[in-house]
Amino acid sequence: MQVKERQESRRLGKGLFPWQMILFVTVLTVTGVCSLLLEKPAVSEMEQRELAKKPEASWQNWFRGSFSQEFDAYYADTFPLRDVLVSFSNSMKESLGFRHEDVRILGGTDAPVDAPVEPVSQSAPAPDTAESQNGSAPQESGVSSGSESKQEGGEDDIGVEKSGIFIYKGMGMSLFGGNESVGKAYAENINAYHTVFGDSVRVFDLVAPTSAEFYLPEKYKSLSHSEQNAIQSIYSHLAAGVTGVDAYSAIAPHTDEYLYFNTDHHWTGRGAYYAYTAFAKAAGFQPLDIETDYTIKRIDNFLGSLYRQTQDSKMREKGDYVEYFIPQTQATASIVLKDQPYTKSKWVVWEEGVSGGNGYLVFLCGDAPMIQIDTGNHNGKSIVVVKESYGNAFVPFLIPHYEHIYVVDERYFQTSLVAFIQENQVDDLLFLNNAFSAMTSYHANNLSKIMYQVYVPPEEEPEESQVESSQEEPEWQGIQEDNGGEDDEDE
Numbered sequence: 001m002q003v004k005e006r007q008e009s010r011r012l013g014k015g016l017f018p019w020q021m022i023l024f025v026t027v028l029t030v031t032g033v034c035s036l037l038l039e040k041p042a043v044s045e046m047e048q049r050e051l052a053k054k055p056e057a058s059w060q061n062w063f064r065g066s067f068s069q070e071f072d073a074y075y076a077d078t079f080p081l082r083d084v085l086v087s088f089s090n091s092m093k094e095s096l097g098f099r100h101e102d103v104r105i106l107g108g109t110d111a112p113v114d115a116p117v118e119p120v121s122q123s124a125p126a127p128d129t130a131e132s133q134n135g136s137a138p139q140e141s142g143v144s145s146g147s148e149s150k151q152e153g154g155e156d157d158i159g160v161e162k163s164g165i166f167i168y169k170g171m172g173m174s175l176f177g178g179n180e181s182v183g184k185a186y187a188e189n190i191n192a193y194h195t196v197f198g199d200s201v202r203v204f205d206l207v208a209p210t211s212a213e214f215y216l217p218e219k220y221k222s223l224s225h226s227e228q229n230a231i232q233s234i235y236s237h238l239a240a241g242v243t244g245v246d247a248y249s250a251i252a253p254h255t256d257e258y259l260y261f262n263t264d265h266h267w268t269g270r271g272a273y274y275a276y277t278a279f280a281k282a283a284g285f286q287p288l289d290i291e292t293d294y295t296i297k298r299i300d301n302f303l304g305s306l307y308r309q310t311q312d313s314k315m316r317e318k319g320d321y322v323e324y325f326i327p328q329t330q331a332t333a334s335i336v337l338k339d340q341p342y343t344k345s346k347w348v349v350w351e352e353g354v355s356g357g358n359g360y361l362v363f364l365c366g367d368a369p370m371i372q373i374d375t376g377n378h379n380g381k382s383i384v385v386v387k388e389s390y391g392n393a394f395v396p397f398l399i400p401h402y403e404h405i406y407v408v409d410e411r412y413f414q415t416s417l418v419a420f421i422q423e424n425q426v427d428d429l430l431f432l433n434n435a436f437s438a439m440t441s442y443h444a445n446n447l448s449k450i451m452y453q454v455y456v457p458p459e460e461e462p463e464e465s466q467v468e469s470s471q472e473e474p475e476w477q478g479i480q481e482d483n484g485g486e487d488d489e490d491e
Contacts, residue, residue: 072253087347103220104167106310159311161223165310166216170318172306176222179439180233185238186444190431192451194241196418197429204282204430205238206245207231207438208267208275208390209397211260212254225434234438243282245430250278261320264304266360267434269323283428285401294325297352302359322359324350324393327401330376335368341414341455349373349396363392373405383428384421386410386450391432402428410446418452450483 163175185204194203213227228248235244251259251274259271267275273290280287288294302320335347338445352363364371367389382404385395388411395407406424408417419431437443 027449042078058147102169105164122252126331142484167312170314172315174265176227178225178230182441183439184237186438187234191239194239202428203242204245206247206432208434210434211246230435245279245282247278249277250274261304262318263307263315263320268395276397299359301356303357324362327400331399332371333373336370367409371407375399377403379403382426384426385430388437390434411452414455416452
């Protein structure tokens, strides 16, 4: 009896096998044809990032092996129904994670810190794609499955104390680790500027708390170190002539307002406003009223860095918008690009053409070595703001109070900051970092590095080397030529 059953099973198996093969080959063939003939998307709405572009074939990249790598990335990014498959994969990953009482916790390697927000090219405005982004605009960060994000990880992750991402009712928060010894070094590097300038330049330090400090549920507070204690520790190491700006106390009473994004690690324009009121108090001027003294605008459908890293469904449902506040004081801006430290080009304070996932780029249009803002407030006062991307939403609030504002990114500035301040006869010097960056060795060391650095032009490389290096370091995006000499001047 058993022999007959086995024989029957073999007979049925042999009969089905060709049909299985035919079905399998048909699916592969149809999928392959579709992948070659269907129109390829430029961006992923699901992941909020630009997809890999089809590489150009040449003898050089063919024999070097880069063509096959780039084509693999392109094919993986433009595979038919890719967003559907990615969505399914994310759902499966979420089911394996921990979510209880609207809480989901992800490990430390998922936590963002301060990723550089590259400037949008003004020669090719960002497309209006609602929740999608990046036709010609750069991305802020992303989860990549074919091409690496321009913003994810890299030098900003060096030495960072991260404890993971905490998601509560659709709001993502980076859990703070902190390193007191790095905070002390950060403060001492700021003190060095006061030692150089003495009383000729007022020096301020503003360390901004992040969302976890205010919105982490009480029962989970132990998962994140106290940012308030970390900030106080940093301020305790500041020299007597350096003023620590108490942004924490200015922000804390307003936590029922929209101060931090749900899907991004930055504060909102409104959160930056309350830090500005704290700086106004420390610097001795009267801040403007947020409801009556500004034209308030907003960009909808913003999904930021924390969403792109987690693809969390609750976070996507909650979403974000970007508020920005324009004062009545007129202002114009110019930019100094990487490897062009003595050339200025026209720029903008607010890039109002951005949309969707590019929303935070409305502030200063991203990061650059230096952005200069000249205002209609002819009072002769000037300030240098040394910052990472947290400072972008803060800087525009200074327009009614200074004639010249110099925005220096500590990661990209390429000349001597001390010489720059002396040459421009700057009155005030403000260091602004979020708590994560202030306790990251990379950022702390940059403050020391840029004091007296000498610009060394990059050596020209053969075309082959330039192509090869572009695989590791994204090309800087932004205005690539000056304004006919009209705005050029030595710094």
